Amino acid sequence: MPPLSVRSAATVVCARLRAPPPSPLLLSSLKRGPERPGSDDRVGALFSRGSSAHLRRGWELLLGQGEVRNHLRSSACSVGRMRYPGEFKFAGGAVDGGESLLGCAVRELEEEFLTPVPGDARLRLLSVKQTRPVGGRSYVMHNFVCLEEENEWLRELDVGDVNRRLGERRGAFDELLERGEFWDMGKEEKAAVSPEVRKVEWLPLQTAVAHCFSSMNSVLTPVNAFQEAEFRELGIEKRDPLFITMLVMLELEELGGLREVVEFTDGMDVEEERRRVVWLEDGMEEGEVSCNRKRRVQPQP
Structure with missing residues (x-):
């Protein structure tokens, strides 16, 4: 197998405080x-204190439900599938060459949620996580939080208008597909018109965490009728696990309210956090990856 590829990526956790859930x-x-x-250890992460978990802070997250079909990996004869198909997740992706982490976070938010982000937008680095290798690649995820309290543009964001524009893009794409024009396009042209996010929605943290937790069930548990229907038609039998996404969500709950989040992120040392978190390095051979994975799961003294 080729050496491991490790890339940097950025996500954006758009968050606001509302009434806490009743149960x-x-x-x-x-x-x-x-x-x-x-x-x-998803059970330990969420239910460390017993068989129930009450998320009392009242956080809500702006998440995008991804499309299931990946048309960039499809042909006229076969349908490819997205990574994390049909899931509610943060805007985010890999850092392009020469791009900053913050620049990547802003670009992904604009591209996926079709939302212009002003130059004075306030994004705070909340955490750094590294994914386990999939297909010979691991990502070091830099998770930024964008608080409604600090961002007037987010407070004024019209989610209905965003979803209308997402629908228009999907409709225009369907027309290209029906006329057969999509398959004659170049790679960049295809990327510019292919739908990636189906809709955006403010979800209570409790609902978002429940979606992540159920993604790891051995029995398929769809998040809604759209994902269920798409999985049935394409023969998909299990969801991609959202363990790290769930951990990032729970960090907000653990920190507390707005003041605690601001204080914590103001004191974040990015390089120190990367050194603490990163357990796989670019170029590692298969044996080194396996050795590091075994060391990582061993209980600490």
Whole structure:
């Protein structure tokens, strides 16, 4: 196998405070079947204090539900699928050459949510996480939080208008597909017109965490009718695990309210956090990756 490729990536957690949920999450209502590979210790992460978890802060997150079909990986004869198909997730992606982490975060937010982000937007680095290798690649995720309290543009964002524009883009794409013109386009042209996000929605943190937790069920548990129908038509039998996404969401709850988040992010040392978190390096051979994975899962003294 070729050496491991490690790339930097950035995501944006758009967050606001609203009324807390009235009832807790229950392990009995979320878990379906035995634990499956890729779920890590999801039960311990969410239900460390028993069989229920009450997320009391009242955070809401602006998330995008991704499309299921990846037309950039499709042909006229076969349909490719997105990574994390049909999931509610943060805007984000890999850093382009010469691009800053913050620049990547802003670009991904604009591209995926079709939302102009002003130059004075306030994005704070919340955390750094590294993904396990998939297909010979690992990502060092730099998770930025964008607080409604500090960003007037986010407070005034018209989600209905965003979804209208996403729908228009999807409609224009369907016309290209129906006329057969899409398959004659170049790679960059295809990327410019292919739908990636189906809709955006403010979700209570409790709902968003529940979606992440259920993504790791061994029994398929769709988030809504759209994902269920697409999975059935394409023969997809399981969801991609959203363990790290769930951990990032829970960090907001653990920090507390606005003041605590601001204080924590103001004191963030990016390089120190990267040194603490990164456990795989670019160019590692398969044996080194395996050795590091074993060391990582061993209990600490």
